[in-house]
Amino acid sequence: xxxxxxxxxxxxxxxxxxxxxxxxxxxxxxxxxxxxxxxxxxxxxxxxxxxxxxxxxxxxxxxxxxxxxxxxxxxxxxxxxxxxxxxxxxxxxxxxxxxxxxxxxxxxxxxxxxxxxxxxxxxxxxxxxxxxxxxxxxxxxxxxxxxxxxxxxxxxxxxxxxxxxxxxxxxxxxxxxxxxxxxxxxxxxxxxxxxxxxxxxxxxxxxxxxxxxxxxx
Amino acid sequence: xxxxxxxxxxxxxxxxxxxxxxxxxxxxxxxxxxxxxxxxxxxxxxxxxxxxxxxxxxxxxxxxxxxxxxxxxxxxxxxxxxxxxxxxxxxxxxxxxxxxxxxxxxxxxxxxxxxxxxxxxxxxxxxxxxxxxxxxxxxxxxxxxxxxxxxxxxxxxxxxxxxxxxxxxxxxxxxxxxxxxxxxxxxxxxxxxxxxxxxxxxxxxxxxxxxxxxxxxxxxxxxxxxxxxxxxxxxxxxxxxxxxxxxxxxxxxxxxxxxxxxxxxxxxxxxxxxxxxxxxxxxxxxxxxxxxxxxxxxxxxxxxxxxxxxxxxxxxxxxxxxxxxxxxxxxxxxxxxxxxxxxxxxxxxxxxxxxxxxxxxxxxxxxxxxxxxxxxxxxxxxxxxxxxxxxxxxxxxxxxxxxxxxxxxxxxxxxxxxxxxxxxxxxxxxxxxxxxxxxxxxxxxxxxxxxxxxxxxxxxxxxxxxxxxxxxxxxxxxxxxxxxxxxxxx
Numbered sequence: 001x002x003x004x005x006x007x008x009x010x011x012x013x014x015x016x017x018x019x020x021x022x023x024x025x026x027x028x029x030x031x032x033x034x035x036x037x038x039x040x041x042x043x044x045x046x047x048x049x050x051x052x053x054x055x056x057x058x059x060x061x062x063x064x065x066x067x068x069x070x071x072x073x074x075x076x077x078x079x080x081x082x083x084x085x086x087x088x089x090x091x092x093x094x095x096x097x098x099x100x101x102x103x104x105x106x107x108x109x110x111x112x113x114x115x116x117x118x119x120x121x122x123x124x125x126x127x128x129x130x131x132x133x134x135x136x137x138x139x140x141x142x143x144x145x146x147x148x149x150x151x152x153x154x155x156x157x158x159x160x161x162x163x164x165x166x167x168x169x170x171x172x173x174x175x176x177x178x179x180x181x182x183x184x185x186x187x188x189x190x191x192x193x194x195x196x197x198x199x200x201x202x203x204x205x206x207x208x209x210x211x212x213x214x215x216x217x
Numbered sequence: 218x219x220x221x222x223x224x225x226x227x228x229x230x231x232x233x234x235x236x237x238x239x240x241x242x243x244x245x246x247x248x249x250x251x252x253x254x255x256x257x258x259x260x261x262x263x264x265x266x267x268x269x270x271x272x273x274x275x276x277x278x279x280x281x282x283x284x285x286x287x288x289x290x291x292x293x294x295x296x297x298x299x300x301x302x303x304x305x306x307x308x309x310x311x312x313x314x315x316x317x318x319x320x321x322x323x324x325x326x327x328x329x330x331x332x333x334x335x336x337x338x339x340x341x342x343x344x345x346x347x348x349x350x351x352x353x354x355x356x357x358x359x360x361x362x363x364x365x366x367x368x369x370x371x372x373x374x375x376x377x378x379x380x381x382x383x384x385x386x387x388x389x390x391x392x393x394x395x396x397x398x399x400x401x402x403x404x405x406x407x408x409x410x411x412x413x414x415x416x417x418x419x420x421x422x423x424x425x426x427x428x429x430x431x432x433x434x435x436x437x438x439x440x441x442x443x444x445x446x447x448x449x450x451x452x453x454x455x456x457x458x459x460x461x462x463x464x465x466x467x468x469x470x471x472x473x474x475x476x477x478x479x480x481x482x483x484x485x486x487x488x489x490x491x492x493x494x495x496x497x498x499x500x501x502x503x504x505x506x507x508x509x510x511x512x513x514x515x516x517x518x519x520x521x522x523x524x525x526x527x528x529x530x531x532x533x534x535x536x537x538x539x540x541x542x543x544x545x546x547x548x549x550x551x552x553x554x555x556x557x558x559x560x561x562x563x564x565x566x567x568x569x570x571x572x573x574x575x576x577x578x579x580x581x582x583x584x585x586x587x588x589x590x591x592x593x594x595x596x597x598x599x600x601x602x603x604x605x606x607x608x609x610x611x612x613x614x615x616x617x618x619x620x621x622x623x624x625x626x627x628x629x630x631x632x633x634x635x636x637x638x639x640x641x642x643x644x645x646x647x648x649x650x651x652x653x654x655x656x657x658x659x660x661x662x663x664x665x666x667x668x669x670x671x672x673x674x675x676x677x678x679x680x681x682x683x684x685x686x687x688x689x690x691x692x693x694x695x696x697x698x699x700x701x702x703x704x705x706x707x
Contacts, residue, residue, distance in 0.1 A: 117403040117425055133393065140386060146378065153385060160393045168399040170409065175348035179392065182355040186385050189362055193378055200371040206382075209375040212455040214514055214523065 004045035008038050009124040012162065013104065016135040016155060020096040023085050025078055028151045029071050035158050036066025039165075046121045046165050058176055065180060070154065070187050077191045078147060081198040090207070091142040100135060107131040116167065125166025132159030144207040146194045150187060157183055219266040220274050223257050223284075223339050226250060231332030235325050240306070244299045247328050251288075251295035254335060258288040262698075272413055273346040278702040282551060283478050284342035286558045287471040291335050293676035297566050298331070298463045300672030304573060305461075312370050319370040327367055333360040334467065341475040345414045347482065351388070351395050354443065354479055357472055358384045365460040365468075376452075376459035383452040384443050391439025391479070394432050398483075401428035414482060421489035429487060433496050436483045437503070443476035446503045446537060447510035450530045454514070457526035458578065462569025465522065469529045470562035474554055477536055481706060484540065488707030497541045501631060504538025507531065508638040515645040521571075521580045524649055525564055528604055531642055532557040538635065539619045540706065542626060547703040549618030555699075556611035556687060557604075563680035564600040567593050570674070571653075574667045580649045585658025590667060592674045594654045596681055601650035603684050605643040611687035 012035060019031045040063035047055045089096070104127075111126035120126055136156025140149050161179075164171060201208070230250040237243045261276055261284075268275040276284065305321055312319055321327075337360050340353035358381065366377040395412070401424045402410040402417065410420045417424070442449040457465045484496050511531035518524045532553070539550025570593040575583045587594035603610035606617075616639065623632040 115425075115427065117400060117428075136389075137386070140382070149382060153382070153389070156386065156389050157392075160389060160396065163393065164396045164399075168396050168403075168409075171399070172346075172348065175346070175352070178349065178352035182352055182359065185359045186355070186381070189359055190381055190385075193362070193366070193374070193381060196366070196369070196374055197378060200374055206378060209378060211372050212375055212379075212459070214454070214518070 003048070004041060005122045006124055008042040008045060009122060009128045009162070009166075012038050012042075012158070013128045013131055016132050016159075017097065017100050017104075019139065019151070019155065020100045020135060021093045023089075023093060025083065025085065025145065025147055025151075026075070028148060029074050029078065032151050032154050032158075033067055033071035035155065036068075036070065037063060039066060039158060039161060042162070043165055046169075054173055058173070061177075061180060065184055066154070066158070069184070073187065073191050074147060074150065077194050077198075080195060081147070083145060083147070083198075089143050091138075096138070096142065099138065103134045103138070104131050107134065118167075118169075120167045122166065125162065129159050129163035129166055132156075132162060135159070144205050146190075146197055146206040149206055150190045150194070153190070154183075154187065219257055219261060219264070220269050220276065220343055223254065223343070224336055226253055226257070227332040227336040227339065231329045231336065234332060235329035237325060240302070240324060243325060243328050244302060247331065248295050248299060250332055251292045251335070254339075255288045255292045258285055268345075272415060273349055274343045275345045276343050277345070277414075277705060278698060279478065279481060279551075279705050280342040280344075282555070282698065282702045283474050284339060286474060286555055287335070287338050287342065290467060290470045290558060290562045290680075293562065293566070293680055294463050294467050295331070296672060297466075297569070297676040298328075300670055301461065301463050301569065302327075319368060322363065322367045322369060326363060330360055330363045331464075331467075334364065334472075336360075338471055338475050341478060347395055347398060347412045347414070347417075350479060350482060351392055354391070354440065354475060355385070355388045357475055358388065358443070361464070361468065361472060364464040365456050367461050367464065368459075373459040376455040379452045380456040383449075387439045387442025387449065389439070390442075391436050394435030394439055394483075397428050397435060398432040398486075401425040401432055414485065417486045418489040421486060421491070424486070424490050426490065426492060429490055429492060430495055433483055433487055433492075434499075437480055437496070437499060440476045440479035441503065441537075444473050444480065444537075445476075445507075445530050445533050447507040447530060447534070450507070450510070450533075453530060454523045454526040457529065457565075458520060458522040462522075462565050462572060465525070465568075466562040466565035469525070469565060470558035473529060473533055474558060477533065477554065480537070481540065485705060485707065493543065493707055497543055500537045500541030502541075504534045504536075504541055505631070505634050505638070507534025507537070508635070508642070512638050512641045512645070515642050518645070518649070519580050520578045521583070521649060521653065522565075522568055522578050524580070524646065525561065525568060528642070528646065529557075529561060531638075532561070532604075535616065535619065535635075538631075539622075542619065542622050542628070542631070543706075544622055544626065546619045546622035547706045548699060549615050549622060551699050551703050552618065552691070553612065553615035556615050556684060559680045559684050559687075560600060560603045560610070560612055563596065563677040563684065564604060566673075566677040566680075567596045567600060570669065570677075571597070573673075574662060580653050583653045584656040585662070586654045588658040589662045590669055592669045592678070596674075596677050598650060598654050599681055599685075600677075601646055603681075603688075605646050606639055607643075609685065609688045611684045614688055614691070 040059045043059040107127040107130040139152030234243045337356035344350040445453040511527045514527045536550050539546040606613050
């Protein structure tokens with residue numbers, strides 16, 4: 001297995017914890033961009049023993065999209081939206097970090113019990129993937145700005161991708177590309193939606209999107 | 218060849234319409250594309266298309282059934298859309314709920330997204346590779362999100378945001394489910410069964426059972442979110458009520474089925490692996506819960522588009538309940554998918570006609586449709602009786618098939634709950650529909666003498682006729698086709 005796998009996985013987990021405690025949106029974008037770069041590196045490191053043009057191309061594409069294109073797009077949205085910080089999160093940053101620690105412990109506990117038919121690239125791969133996925137889900141429900149929710153969606157996706165690259169070798173190229181394309185379009189459409197939300201509502205607090213309900217009649 | 222054409226025609230026409238300047242020509246392209254797609258789909262029944270990409274794209278009976286529903290609905294919706302877009306052509310509209318001014322999204326974007334939506338749904342029905350199926354289902358979300366935000370005001374934006382985020386997260390979980398399936402399909406020596414339906418079913422005995430169960434759970438939650446199963450349905454009423462009616466018709470009649478197909482595919486694998494029971498128990502639970510949640514929100518619902526949306530939650534519950542019962546109920550569920558799609562699409566199209574004249578989504582603000590819009594009024598009443606499972610319409614037959622299967626299997630409790638919920642929903646829905654159709658019409662609407670154009674009445678009327686015929690007589694060819702499809706589910 002490649003040499004850089006474990007450091008990349010550790011950094012991935014650390015950046016997820018960092019995101020749990022950060023209130024500034026620009027910093028959130030930077031963290032997620034860094035995770036994108038990590039995933040590009042992880043893709044190469046995981047296949048270090050049989051490096052092919054296919055793998056390198058995929059890694060470069062991940063770098064270009066997750067490390068550069070998404071952060072650029074989201075920064076543009078942020079500039080237009082004139083919001084700097086996450087407004088009052090539903091769960092405070094301290095509690096979020098503590099919940100993150102618990103989730104990390106849970107992920108290690110769980111992955112020690114998962115019977116894997118084939119060996120993953122590293123013993124860290126499954127716990128870190130599960131942890132990152134949980135952080136993504138947690139952030140989506142506990143943060144209020146629409147932009148932070150998109151970042152959380154990306155973290156969720158990063159966690160799932162880590163599981164894929166760590167445990168499932170040899171996913172067909174067309175499927176990998178299709179997944180990337182879908183995520184790209186998703187972020188693009190969400191970016192446009194945030195832009196419109198900002199124009200319509202003068203804020204991007206998704207928690208205030210509460211007009212549609214059954215209870216006001 | 219014809220599979221390629223089915224996928225490429227809407228994609229290319231979609232790109233074309235995006236750059237077209239002339240409104241009339243663009244609408245013509247939409248209808249021509251829909252008609253071409255529908256005729257190609259019809260041709261697949263006579264000449265089964267060859268598989269492509271080494272079996273990744275293949276039209277089996279199950280896919281063909283859903284593809285046919287989708288294509289037929291799209292043709293009806295395309296014709297309706299021509300009239301709809303003509304009516305919507307003004308520069309700015311006054312929002313009838315809050316009195317604000319808003320504009321529409323550019324018509325070119327709308328038409329292009331409609332066609333991309335069709336292409337994505339076609340890909341869902343022909344995908345045999347589960348990875349590709351996932352990509353296609355996510356693509357349907359992305360292509361349809363701009364459609365919901367056609368009326369550019371903050372309520373539709375809120376609905377679009379909820380739809381995008383909730384469905385994307387759900388589908389992300391389904392992606393994790395696909396990776397779990399890959400783990401389940403791995404063998405000790407590092408080789409792996411390809412994640413294509415045929416191979417998976419062929420090698421079902423060697424799949425890792427615990428991982429397969431986890432896969433089913435994740436895919437059920439993931440695709441179930443998209444399908445609108447309670448308690449994952451929260452995006453559905455908002456999206457269906459805020460989207461233009463023609464889009465609601467497609468969302469409810471075609472899109473929900475696509476997600477349902479995703480769940481059916483994984484159940485096919487589980488059934489082949491001898492694990493059918495595991496999923497079925499979950500399906501029965503989700504089915505009854507969806508019906509119960511729908512019943513709660515249907516009673517006393519005043520927004521008639523939300524009413525139709527909750528009715529979709531109910532019917533998705535019936536579909537998954539049917540699959541959960543299995544056996545003869547599989548046939549009932551698939552027949553019900555056809556009936557529900559046609560009826561619900563027709564109701565949403567009629568709701569569009571009502572909205573155009575009354576400019577209110579509140580059932581309280583609408584009265585005397587029979588006097589103001591006689592044709593729409595008749596269709597509205599007929600549609601409500603059909604969707605609530607009254608004879609002689611199609612849904613009655615399919616709901617009855619599911620009930621009979623439940624009783625034959627000796628599951629009296631399930632049958633009882635099913636009947637009670639159907640009865641509650643029947644009362645809730647019919648009360649609203651009759652209140653809207655009957656009664657005196659306010660002079661405002663009657664004196665305006667709104668005309669009902671052929672494009673506004675033709676498509677829903679055609680769907681209504683089919684629903685009526687299916688209630689009286691299921692053609693033997695169709696019966697065989699659905700039986701073959703149900704057979705695939707084990």
